[in-house]
Amino acid sequence: MTDRLNDANNGSGFSAHDIISALWRERFLISSSATVFALLGVVWTFSVQAPRYQSTANLVVQTSSQAISSDIERVVSGISTDEVSINTEISIITSRALLGSLVDELNLQSDPEFNSEIRNKNVFKKVRDWIEDKTSERSLANPLSNSEVSRNNVIASIGDAISVRNPRNTYIFELSATSLDPEKAKVIVNTLSDLYVKRQIDVKFDATESAVEWLAERVSELEEDLKVQETELDLALQNSEVTTEEEREFFAARLGDMRSRLGDAEEEFMRIQNLINEAYEIPPSSLREQAEFWDDAVLNGLFPRVQESENAKIEFQTRVTSLIKDYQGELSRREAQKNSLSSAVDEMSEKFLDQSQKFSDLQQRQREFESTRVLYESFLTRLKEASVQRGVQQADSQILSYGTIGDRVSPRRKLVVALSAFIGAAIGAFYALTMQLIYSGFRSSGELEAWSGKPVIGEIPMTSFGQRSELLKYIKDNPTSHLAETIRDIKSRISLSSSGVPPKVQMYTSCLPGEGKTTASFLIAAQYASTGSRVALLDCDMRRRTLQEYFGGRDTVASLDLMQCEGKCEEFREVAHYDSSTGINFLSFSSNKISPVDQISSENFSKMIDCLRSEYDYIIIDTPPALLVSESHLIASHADAVFISVRWNSTKKSEVREVMKKFAHVDDIIGGTILNMVVDRKMEKYGYGYGRAYGYY
Numbered sequence: 100m101t102d103r104l105n106d107a108n109n110g111s112g113f114s115a116h117d118i119i120s121a122l123w124r125e126r127f128l129i130s131s132s133a134t135v136f137a138l139l140g141v142v143w144t145f146s147v148q149a150p151r152y153q154s155t156a157n158l159v160v161q162t163s164s165q166a167i168s169s170d171i172e173r174v175v176s177g178i179s180t181d182e183v184s185i186n187t188e189i190s191i192i193t194s195r196a197l198l199g200s201l202v203d204e205l206n207l208q209s210d211p212e213f214n215s216e217i218r219n220k221n222v223f224k225k226v227r228d229w230i231e232d233k234t235s236e237r238s239l240a241n242p243l244s245n246s247e248v249s250r251n252n253v254i255a256s257i258g259d260a261i262s263v264r265n266p267r268n269t270y271i272f273e274l275s276a277t278s279l280d281p282e283k284a285k286v287i288v289n290t291l292s293d294l295y296v297k298r299q300i301d302v303k304f305d306a307t308e309s310a311v312e313w314l315a316e317r318v319s320e321l322e323e324d325l326k327v328q329e330t331e332l333d334l335a336l337q338n339s340e341v342t343t344e345e346e347r348e349f350f351a352a353r354l355g356d357m358r359s360r361l362g363d364a365e366e367e368f369m370r371i372q373n374l375i376n377e378a379y380e381i382p383p384s385s386l387r388e389q390a391e392f393w394d395d396a397v398l399n400g401l402f403p404r405v406q407e408s409e410n411a412k413i414e415f416q417t418r419v420t421s422l423i424k425d426y427q428g429e430l431s432r433r434e435a436q437k438n439s440l441s442s443a444v445d446e447m448s449e450k451f452l453d454q455s456q457k458f459s460d461l462q463q464r465q466r467e468f469e470s471t472r473v474l475y476e477s478f479l480t481r482l483k484e485a486s487v488q489r490g491v492q493q494a495d496s497q498i499l500s501y502g503t504i505g506d507r508v509s510p511r512r513k514l515v516v517a518l519s520a521f522i523g524a525a526i527g528a529f530y531a532l533t534m535q536l537i538y539s540g541f542r543s544s545g546e547l548e549a550w551s552g553k554p555v556i557g558e559i560p561m562t563s564f565g566q567r568s569e570l571l572k573y574i575k576d577n578p579t580s581h582l583a584e585t586i587r588d589i590k591s592r593i594s595l596s597s598s599g600v601p602p603k604v605q606m607y608t609s610c611l612p613g614e615g616k617t618t619a620s621f622l623i624a625a626q627y628a629s630t631g632s633r634v635a636l637l638d639c640d641m642r643r644r645t646l647q648e649y650f651g652g653r654d655t656v657a658s659l660d661l662m663q664c665e666g667k668c669e670e671f672r673e674v675a676h677y678d679s680s681t682g683i684n685f686l687s688f689s690s691n692k693i694s695p696v697d698q699i700s701s702e703n704f705s706k707m708i709d710c711l712r713s714e715y716d717y718i719i720i721d722t723p724p725a726l727l728v729s730e731s732h733l734i735a736s737h738a739d740a741v742f743i744s745v746r747w748n749s750t751k752k753s754e755v756r757e758v759m760k761k762f763a764h765v766d767d768i769i770g771g772t773i774l775n776m777v778v779d780r781k782m783e784k785y786g787y788g789y790g791r792a793y794g795y796y
Contacts, residue, residue: 121535129527136523152281152505284505299494321475557589602739610754615775616744628682666703668710740770
């Protein structure tokens with residue numbers, strides 16, 4: 100049984116069918132809500148909301164290239180066409196500065212439409228404004244003057260009435276102004292367009308004036324610098340022997356020639372010195388080596404005779420000494436020449452370095468002078484151009500078309516009415532879905548059967564009688580009524596659900612009080628009795644004993660005290676009250692100080708059930724609500740079938756689940772459920788039932 104309860108629980112989600120059904124059931128509420136809101140929209144658009152008119156003017160932007168010019172055209176060039184520049188211009192149009200000029204130009208502080216302080220107010224608005232003025236942070240801190248506060252408020256108000264749009268892929272600005280007066284809307288948008296164009300011209304004029312002043316200062320400064328640099332350059336030319344690159348190169352060539360001559364002199368000096376040194380290294384006695392070394396004609400002529408004549412030998416030595424002295428004299432002359440050239444080279448090198456430095460300084464001064472001269476001429480040219488631009492500036496935007504008499508833009512009556520109707524329908528639908536979402540009861544037999552996993556043996560309609568005893572009279576007087584047919588149908592279903600053999604001991608209970616179990620048990624017992632069956636009806640709801648009201652009222656029927664009797668069948672027969680109008684044998688139990696649980700648990704209660712089984716065809720037991728007390732759980736062990744009364748659209752699903760869990764200790768004891776106290780009219784509204792069709796028969 101627990102598994103079936105879980106299966107029923109898993110299949111009870113908030114499905115699309117539930118949503119559609121909920122909306123269909125409340126279709127009249129939804130349509131009524133939509134109608135009411137639509138009517139409110141009509142009243143608001145035609146009576147409450149004042150019409151507003153809008154006028155639009157078109158401006159085109161003069162474009163410019165992205166490259167930054169190096170001349171004065173930067174001052175008067177057009178607006179860049181990138182998105183940032185376009186958005187910047189839109190912000191300028193709606194800026195407080197431009198809107199303030201508009202307010203001053205049209206004296207909008209005197210217009211009640213934009214100045215709330217001079218607008219007619221009722222008492223409540225005046226009190227609210229006074230409280231806001233006294234409690235606002237601005238008034239508590241350092242308050243502005245009243246006129247300045249008023250002007251700021253008007254600027255904010257006119258800002259709300261102004262809109263600027265840049266159509267995609269165009270250089271067009273669409274300026275729109277909204278007002279209660281169509282003529283005023285036109286004047287506002289046209290004045291704002293003129294002020295924006297005028298502002299561009301003023302900005303360019305101011306930029307030109309600033310450029311002229313700055314350029315004039317720079318030209319004056321450069322002129323002074325140019326004079327100073329020219330004087331310094333002339334002085335440098337006078338002090339420098341090398342004034343051109345050619346002169347410097349000639350000087351360098353002379354220095355190179357002298358260094359070359361010095362090198363040759365040093366080389367010849369070393370050659371002679373080495374020759375003398377080698378001559379001294381030859382032994383005096385080695386006349387042959389000396390003759391070969393000097394390779395002198397005189398020595399070569401004397402050498403063959405030196406072995407034969409002493410005079411020849413002396414002449415030979417004298418000639419060698421003479422040659423050495425000649426070379427030593429040449430060495431002295433070469434050394435003097437080398438030293439002279441070295442001093443001259445050093446002096447010329449120092450002079451060359453000095454002249455080179457002066458020449459570099461001269462070149463630097465010439466470059467600085469030329470640079471200053473070019474800059475001076477450039478700024479002077481710009482100054483002349485800027486001076487010419489005075490008074491000839493043009494705006495970066497031009498007005499393509501001025502605004503015309505404003506067209507009505509609000510309220511958009513059709514849209515407001517349609518939107519109001521939609522909101523009304525949405526509210527109605529939200530209410531319907533909310534009710535469906537928080538709803539936890541049962542509205543049809545199919546829903547109850549799917550949830551509980553047990554068959555629904557009948558749907559008992561709601562009855563309203565002043566006294567319970569009138570119920571039986573109604574059924575007898577109206578045997579074909581919906582209620583009578585329902586009770587007969589329940590009796591038949593109980594028989595069919597038990598394979599043709601209806602359960603002898605039937606227990607009827609509910610989740611909570613007021614769910615129709617007592618009425619159901621009485622009507623079913625009366626139905627069995629009307630077919631000639633012997634029926635015993637037990638009122639085991641000992642705390643309330645409501646069932647007695649069907650037999651003349653409380654305390655008019657004898658009660659059995661199970662704790663005092665001996666448990667014999669004769670005692671039960673004597674206490675049983677036979678009702679001749681229904682044919683029911685009714686047993687009521689004493690509600691003494693003994694707990695009803697103790698009475699139900701007693702052995703006498705079991706004996707009583709056994710005795711009644713032997714003497715009656717059917718035993719109908721009315722028990723207390725199963726969720727409140729435990730008697731019904733004890734009585735279920737003596738019954739053949741338990742039937743649970745579920746109040747239509749009231750008993751919660753969780754309550755039914757808990758009751759069925761409480762009877763899970765007895766296998767297959769639950770014979771079914773009864774959907775009780777059904778309101779046919781409302782049930783048809785939810786799309787179930789056909790109770791009113793019984794009126795046809």
